[in-house]
Amino acid sequence: MAKIKITLVKSTIGAIPKHKKTVQALGLRKTNSSVEKEDNAAIRGMIHQISHLVKVEEV
Template identity: 75%
Template structure:
């Protein structure tokens, strides 16, 4: 850990549960193929784990 993660939205959250939609929004992802860099910590990992079926994650 202690690095950064590049998180990319690869699947639309339109049909997802409302909680998952809010998690995607909280990660800062807005549109398909939009990427953000997040710190690699437990909170971020937990959010990513919850919606891992919608995301692509790369370590930087």
């Protein structure tokens, strides 16, 4: 299965609590931190929810 790289490019300060929990669940902590995850529907749904905070690249 393909992998995707998710980078937090905007701070979660001021974000609604649900979005903060989604960022935390993806394993992102600080701005400009990155994680590699398997590309599946659950991860895509989380990314869609916080698309204004993250940058996504195919690996």
